[in-house]
Amino acid sequence: MKNLFAVLLIFTSLSTYGAGVTETHNNVRSAGMGGIYMSIVNNSEALFVNPAALGRTQGLNWQVMNVETGVNGMDIYEDFRDIDTSDPNSFNQFFGKDIWFRLGGKAAVTLPYFGVGVYTDNQTQLELHNPAFPQFDTTFISDYGVVVGGSFPIAPNTYGGLTLKRITRWGGQQDIDLGVIAGGDMDAIADQFQNKGNAYGIDAAVMTSLPLPLNPTFSVVWQDVGSTAFQMTDGADAPPRIHDNLSAGISTSLDLPGLDWTAGFEYRHITESQYQLGKKLHFGTEFSLPFIDIRGGINQGYAAYGVGMNLFFLRFDVASYKEEMGAYPGQSPQNRIELGLSMDLSFDADFRLVGADGKRRKLKQRR
Known part of the structure; x- marks a missing residue:
């Protein structure tokens, strides 16, 4: 079993994109709301999701850490628990199954109209095929990025935003023999993937809020304008590029004593014809009570659920x-579960810690 844990460890340090819709900067809160986020974010996450929203931030916001992990259902844990790495036949239960892992993290500091941050985006997806000569069809991408972003006012309650990213990417697609995986030799597995590269990318955004009941907010975000291509630094080829993602969204919100309500809709990957329309649509809502958030939504036609618990910072x-x-x-849904732990600190203009008294209302000002 020690070798098995070594195999899992290396795969959770990688990133993959299979037949699902390619996304960057995944977020557990967003996943629980059916995938919406761009029009409701106004904390340090704005730097990664919607730079125009930096115009709505107040004071100094420090996202000390945000660590998230995911897996496609607890049944995968049950399958792995029965693996005997000395017996390749014990892997037979994985034929035809997609195995997905995710491990990511980020940190950022934002001021009104400006922010800097770093992130790592790590996922993997693999499928065992070819029973005659068993192999894992493995596609992975591992990213590490440095982000600088800014926002600027265009009109009352209307902001534009730009983000500049430098990304180091390691990844590609390989068929890995079952014997290599079963052997648990991390160096042998890592040797299968040699392509590395660096790239610079740009995100652009605009958002506006109308002075009407329910505070309707509209956003348009263009991630990786023109696509982000990598210059090879190692291996035989450059890692795959990041395709651009043009998205539009709308949100509404209502603040009540002891209860806040948010809802939204997003249409993502507008220009990418390889995705069917139903895979681009996302609906979601969130009810915020003191110290707990209850979330739900529709992601690609499927129900999504989420819960958030706030314990001071x-x-x-x-x-x-x-x-x-x-x-x-409706063709081939994959169940996924994601967990996240974050620590956020906010300071007002006098550098006093906002929310130190644990009041929910002050804590929500960072979101």
Whole structure:
């Protein structure tokens, strides 16, 4: 079993994109709301999701850490628990199954109209095929990025935003023999993937809020404008590029004593014809009570659920949703569970810690 844990460890340090919709900067809160986020974010996450929202931040916000992990259902844990790495036949239960892991993290500091941050985006997806000569069809991408972003006012309650990213990427696609995986030799597994590269990318955004009941907010975000291509630094080829993602969204919100309500809709990957329309649509809502958030939504035609617990400056999030691995919603859904733990500190203009008294209302000002 020690070798098995070594195999899992290396795979959770990688990133993959299979038949599902390619996304960057995944977020557990967003996953629990059906995938929406761009029009409701106004804390340090704005730097990664919607730079125009930096115009709505107040004071100094420090995302000390945000660590998230995910797996496609607890049944995968049960399958791995029965593995005998000395017996390749014990892997037979994985034929035809997609195995997905995710491990990511980020940290950022933002001021009104400006922010800097770092992130790592690590996932992997593999499928055992070819019973005559068993191999894991493995596609992975591992990213480490440094981000600098800014926002600027365009009109009352209207902001534009730009983000510049430098990304180091390691990854590609390989068929790995079952014997290599079963052997648990991390060096042998890592040797299968040699392509590395660096790239610079740009995100652009605009958002506006109308002075009407329910505070309707509209956003348009263009991530990786023109696509982000990598210059090879190692291996035989450059890692795969990041395709651009043009998205539009709308949100509404209502603040009541002891209860806040948020809802939204997003249409993502507008220009990417390889995705069927139903895979691009996302709906979600969130009810915020003191110290707890209850979330739900529709992601690619499937129900999504999430809960967030706020303990002073720590936040724990969990989400359960489905990702469509086929060509259209309803064809081949994959169950996924994600967990997140973050620590956020906010300071007002006098550098006083906001929310130190644990009041929910002050804590929510960072979101």
